[in-house]
Amino acid sequence: MPIVISFLSGLIMAAGLIISGMTNPQKVIGFLDLFGNFDPTLVFVMTGALLVTATGYCLIGKCKKPVLCDSFNTFSEQKIDAPLVLGAVVFGMGWGWAGFCPGPAIVGIGLGLSKAIIFVCAMLTGMFLAKKILK
Amino acid sequence: MWGEMNISYAHGFLGGMLIGLAAVLLYWFNGRIMGVSGITSRLLAKPDQDTSWRAAFVIALIAGGFVYQLKWPVIAVINTTEYDLIIAGLLVGFGTVLGNGCTSGHGICGIARRSKPSLVATFVFMVTGIFVVWLKRMVGI
Numbered sequence: 001m002p003i004v005i006s007f008l009s010g011l012i013m014a015a016g017l018i019i020s021g022m023t024n025p026q027k028v029i030g031f032l033d034l035f036g037n038f039d040p041t042l043v044f045v046m047t048g049a050l051l052v053t054a055t056g057y058c059l060i061g062k063c064k065k066p067v068l069c070d071s072f073n074t075f076s077e078q079k080i081d082a083p084l085v086l087g088a089v090v091f092g093m094g095w096g097w098a099g100f101c102p103g104p105a106i107v108g109i110g111l112g113l114s115k116a117i118i119f120v121c122a123m124l125t126g127m128f129l130a131k132k133i134l135k
Numbered sequence: 136m137w138g139e140m141n142i143s144y145a146h147g148f149l150g151g152m153l154i155g156l157a158a159v160l161l162y163w164f165n166g167r168i169m170g171v172s173g174i175t176s177r178l179l180a181k182p183d184q185d186t187s188w189r190a191a192f193v194i195a196l197i198a199g200g201f202v203y204q205l206k207w208p209v210i211a212v213i214n215t216t217e218y219d220l221i222i223a224g225l226l227v228g229f230g231t232v233l234g235n236g237c238t239s240g241h242g243i244c245g246i247a248r249r250s251k252p253s254l255v256a257t258f259v260f261m262v263t264g265i266f267v268v269w270l271k272r273m274v275g276i
Contacts, residue, residue: 003191004191005160005188006161006165006167006192008195009157009158009169009192009195010191010193010199011195011198011199012156012157012199013153013154013157013158013169013171013195014197014198014203015153016150016152016153016154016156016157017150017154018150018199018200018209019146019149019150019153020146020147020148020149020150022150023200023209024209024210024211024212025212025215026212026213026214032261032265032268033265033272034265035265035269036272040144041144042147044147044151045148045150045151046151046243047151048148048150048151049152049155050151050246050247051151051155052155052158052159053154053158053159053247054247054248056155056156056158056159056162056163057159057247057248060159063163065166066162066165066166067163068165069166070166073166073168078245078250078252079252083234084235084252085234085255085256086233087230087231087232087233088255088256088259088263089230089259089260089263090226090230090234091226091230091231091234091263092259092260092262092264092266093226093230093264094222094224094225094228094229094230095223095227095238095267096264096266096268097215097219097223097226097267097271098213098215098219098220098223098224099215100223100227101172101227101237101238101239102171102172102231102237103196103237103238103239105227106171106193106200107197109197109200110196110198110199110204111201111203111211112201112204115215115217116213118220118221118224119221119224119227121224122221122224122225122228123175123225124175124179124228126225126227126229127172127176127179127228127229127231127232128179128228129225129228130228130229130230131176131232134233
């Protein structure tokens with residue numbers, strides 16, 4: 001059953017990314033192009049997403065446990081440290097470089113964008129290397 | 136032009152709300168954070184009890200894209216060369232594992248649960264992205 005929910009969540013996520021225009025890297029670069037042809041669409045995307053997620057999380061906070069599983073997993077306690085900041089810098093560089101972040105790029109495979117496939121292969125390699133080096 | 140822009144913003148807001156719905160669903164039923172980079176990168180590790188739902192999520196992202204474009208054409212302008220995409224992909228993959236999150240995990244789920252580290256990470260990757268776009272134009276690459 002958790003698998004069905006996560007599949008459904010993935011489908012909704014894909015639709016959200018496509019409808020919002022985020023699967024088009026030019027729109028993302030347009031947002032990051034603050035000193036050029038600025039396109040604020042991503043601000044609206046973030047606002048819509050945060051409104052729903054923050055409200056939902058707040059309401060779910062009253063539940064003792066998730067509907068289908070034993071406990072909530074908040075990925076342990078994250079600290080503000082060098083890896084967090086350095087990782088964000090490296091990710092930001094790649095994000096600005098091509099306008100792709102992981103979600104839209106993976107959806108892009110389904111859209112049949114050959115360039116998204118190239119990006120995701122490189123991304124998986126980067127993830128693999130990071131895991132090798134860091135552990 | 137103005138009308139076109141407004142439609143784009145409205146679609147952005149609506150799409151954003153769907154992204155939020157996906158995150159809420161995953162947390163409410165499964166108790167899991169919808170961070171795409173974390174879900175994907177953990178699939179590269181040894182399989183455990185979380186592997187199946189993670190795989191289902193990633194497969195659904197691809198299937199969702201495929202089904203959607205059968206009915207509605209999706210415009211995606213990618214001017215970036217293959218060479219640039221490889222550099223960008225390596226950076227995104229490495230950075231999201233090192234920093235433990237991307238736009239969805241830190242930017243949406245993290246900020247929604249008022250995590251300070253996620254707020255810091257989001258600020259840092261946005262400023263860096265803005266800087267890189269500016270620099271690339273200045274240098275002309």
